[in-house]
Structure formats: C-alpha cells, structure tokens
Amino acid sequence: MSPGRTGLDSAADDWLIAKAKEGTPDAYEELVRRHRDRIYRIALRMVGNPHDAEDVAQDVVLTLWTALTGFSGDSMFTTWLYRIVVNRCLNLITRRRQHEPLEDPSLATAPGADMQAVARGKARAALDAVTALPPDLRAAVVLVDVEQMRYAEVATILNVSEATVRGRLARGRRTLLGTLREWT
Amino acid sequence: MSIHDERDEEMERERPLLCGRSADELLDQVAAGRGHVRDEHQQGCVHCQAALGEYGRLWAPMADLAAEEVVAPEGRFDQVLRRLRGALSEPDYAVLPGPDGLTRIAARVVVVTARRSAQSVPGVRVALSRTLSGDDEPGGDVVAGVAGASTAVEITLAADYGEDLNALADRVRATVADRIREITGLSTTELTVVIDDVLQ
Numbered sequence: 414m415s416p417g418r419t420g421l422d423s424a425a426d427d428w429l430i431a432k433a434k435e436g437t438p439d440a441y442e443e444l445v446r447r448h449r450d451r452i453y454r455i456a457l458r459m460v461g462n463p464h465d466a467e468d469v470a471q472d473v474v475l476t477l478w479t480a481l482t483g484f485s486g487d488s489m490f491t492t493w494l495y496r497i498v499v500n501r502c503l504n505l506i507t508r509r510r511q512h513e514p515l516e517d518p519s520l521a522t523a524p525g526a527d528m529q530a531v532a533r534g535k536a537r538a539a540l541d542a543v544t545a546l547p548p549d550l551r552a553a554v555v556l557v558d559v560e561q562m563r564y565a566e567v568a569t570i571l572n573v574s575e576a577t578v579r580g581r582l583a584r585g586r587r588t589l590l591g592t593l594r595e596w597t
Numbered sequence: 598m599s600i601h602d603e604r605d606e607e608m609e610r611e612r613p614l615l616c617g618r619s620a621d622e623l624l625d626q627v628a629a630g631r632g633h634v635r636d637e638h639q640q641g642c643v644h645c646q647a648a649l650g651e652y653g654r655l656w657a658p659m660a661d662l663a664a665e666e667v668v669a670p671e672g673r674f675d676q677v678l679r680r681l682r683g684a685l686s687e688p689d690y691a692v693l694p695g696p697d698g699l700t701r702i703a704a705r706v707v708v709v710t711a712r713r714s715a716q717s718v719p720g721v722r723v724a725l726s727r728t729l730s731g732d733d734e735p736g737g738d739v740v741a742g743v744a745g746a747s748t749a750v751e752i753t754l755a756a757d758y759g760e761d762l763n764a765l766a767d768r769v770r771a772t773v774a775d776r777i778r779e780i781t782g783l784s785t786t787e788l789t790v791v792i793d794d795v796l797q
Binding site: 422424428429432437438439440441442443445449450452453454457458463467470474475478535536538539540542543557558559560561583586587589590593 | 624657659665
C-alpha cells in the first residue's frame with residue numbers, strides 16, 4: 414500500500430533524489446514541494462516568526478540543491494533534511510542574539526494577552542513559550558512534542574544520544590510548564 | 598502546598614509526588630497525549646490524578662500548537678525555485694492566438710499541470726514531466742498552430758507495485774490530456790508515459 418501522496422514516502426523521495434542527481438530539475442522541485450510545509454513549520458516553531466522562518470526555508474532550499482549530490486542515502490532523506498533545517502535555525506538564533514539583543518518585536522506582546530485571544534491565542538502563547546527556551550532545549554521540544562518525531566530520529570537529527578534528547582526534553586518541558594503556569 | 602507551587606525546576610525534578618511517583622514521568626505521559634490513560638496506581642491515587650489534571654491543563658496550548666496546520670507560503674519557495682530553474686534552462690512558451698491578441702503559456706505551466714494530474718491517478722506513486730518540442734530540439738517552443746494549439750508531453754513515473762502498468766499508462770494519458778486541455782486550452786498531440794520504476 415502506498416503512503417499518502419503528500420505524506421512522507423521515503424521510496425518516492427529516493428526516486429526523486431536519484432532523478433535530481435541525474436540532472437532533472439523538475440525532480441528537485443517536486444522533492445521541495447513534498448517537504449516544504451514541514452520545512453517551514455519546523456523553522457517557524459524554532460525561530461518564532463514567519464519572516465525568519467521564510468528566510469530559513471529559502472536558505473534550506475538553496476543549500477539542499479547544492480548539497481544533494483553529497484547525500485549518500487545512508488540515513489533517511491528526511492532525517493538529513495531536518496538536520497539542515499534545525500542547524501540553519503540554530504545559526505539564525507545565534508546571529509540574532511549577537512546582533513539584536515532585544516527580542517523580536519512580534520514576540521514582545523504580552524503572552525498573557527495572547528492567552529485571552531480565543532481564535533489563535535493558546536497555540537500562539539505556546540509558540541512564544543517554546544521560542545523563549547534555550548536553543549538546544551527548544552530543538553528537542555519542537556521535534557518531539559510539536560512535530561511528534563521519535564526519540565531515535567531526533568537524536569540522529571541533533572547528532573546527540575537518545576539519553577541527551579530525553580534530558581533536554583525533560584528540562585525543556587519543565588521550563589515550558591513553568592512559563593505556561595505563569596501565564597494562566 | 599502542592600508541587601505546582603514549586604518554582605525551582607531542579608528541585609521539582611528531584612522531588613517525586615507524595616505517593617512516590619516521578620513528576621517527570623507524569624509530564625512525559627501528558628506530553629505524549631496519554632494523560633487520560635491511567636494505570637492501576639494512578640486510578641486510585643489522588644496525588645497522581647491531581648498532577649495529571651494540572652499538567653493536562655497547562656500542556657493544552659502545546660497540544661494546540663502541535664495540532665495547528667501550517668502551510669508554507671507559496672511566494673518565497675516559488676521565488677527560489679524560479680531562481681534555480683532560471684539558472685538551468687530558458688523558458689519555453691506556447692502561443693495561443695485569440696481575437697484580441699496572443700496568449701503566451703509557459704511550457705512550465707504544461708509541465709506542472711501534467712505532473713500534478715499524473716500524480717492524482719491512483720497507482721502513480723510519484724511523477725515528473727517535461728514538454729517535447731515539435732522538432733525534438735532541446736529547449737524549442739511548444740508548438741501551437743492556428744488550427745488549435747498543441748503540445749507534446751512526456752511523463753516519467755514510478756508506480757505502486759502490483760499495478761497493471763498498461764492500464765495505468767492509459768489512465769495517466771487520459772487524465773493528463775484532459776487536465777492540460779482544461780487548464781491551458783492546449784491539446785496534447787503526443788503523450789509518452791515512461792514507467793521508470795515500481796515502488797513497494
């Protein structure tokens with residue numbers, strides 16, 4: 414039985430990668446089309462605002478095109494892709510900290526006020542709480558608790574042990590819970 | 598004082614509930630969406646029930662965030678893909694004459710239409726397409742004559758394993774030709790289907 418057409422399908426990914434490496438640009442475009450929502454979603458939840466998330470996504474699409482020839486196929490394409498996305502986000506967060514000591518204006522709105530906005534308030538408040546986490550804890554929380562990935566895959570993406578993922582997750586969740594408790 | 602008043606996270610981690618259960622494990626349970634699935638101890642323990650209830654309430658915004666549908670904005674992705682395409686090939690156009698002027702349709706539009714419609718056919722796992730110029734010159738225009746605009750398209754696809762491939766190719770041809778006519782007004786004079794692989 415075939416996986417969903419827009420869902421994850423590693424056999425189809427591998428086929429498209431082979432075609433892209435043979436020089437079929439359309440194959441690369443299709444590969445990006447299949448994964449772009451997830452690329453953008455992870456970026457949005459790591460960096461906290463659409464503008465930076467789009468920057469990251471654009472950067473990933475360009476990087477991937479040149480890096481694809483180096484993809485050995487030892488790991489799943491998605492694992493390799495998400496590692497690129499997370500690393501780009503971490504780079505951006507580091508740069509932002511160096512150059513912009515003040516918080517992003519879009520995050521400066523009072524989280525308490527967000528909690529009261531019925532339509533989008535709760536998810537937005539959670540996003541604010543997630544993006545307030547230190548970057549290494551944030552990556553673990555985004556990938557496991559928001560993106561619902563398995564510990565083993567997250568460990569490979571972050572290039573750390575599964576025990577480290579669990580440790581970061583526990584610390585991240587406790588911090589999140591504290592933040593959400595203060596806001597309610 | 599409940600553990601929820603505890604502000605020192607490190608202490609909270611170290612300190613189990615009064616019943617001896619780990620607070621971290623309960624949070625783990627809630628974060629995994631299993632807060633309502635309680636074991637025998639939890640069913641009879643007020644400490645666990647209170648903690649699971651409290652964690653469930655506090656964690657609800659995270660569950661909302663995880664469930665939120667996020668669609669990537671088209672603009673930036675298209676922009677960067679256009680840049681890559683521009684570096685790789687020159688655009689081709691079909692020309693449709695009309696009473697008040699010409700309509701130019703990029704070969705790209707035909708390619709995308711063909712690919713997407715081919716992928717909508719049950720049994721097709723993944724598909725790619727390209728236009729074929731009338732005189733087989735790479736990069737040539739899609740031919741459009743006054744008697745009716747036309748295009749030739751090649752679809753390369755990987756099928757689901759176990760499909761009747763001849764029947765699948767016929768279904769792809771019919772679906773793609775209809776869709777191209779519907780969207781672009783071009784009639785497809787030749788539609789080659791290359792079944793490149795079958796995927797489990």
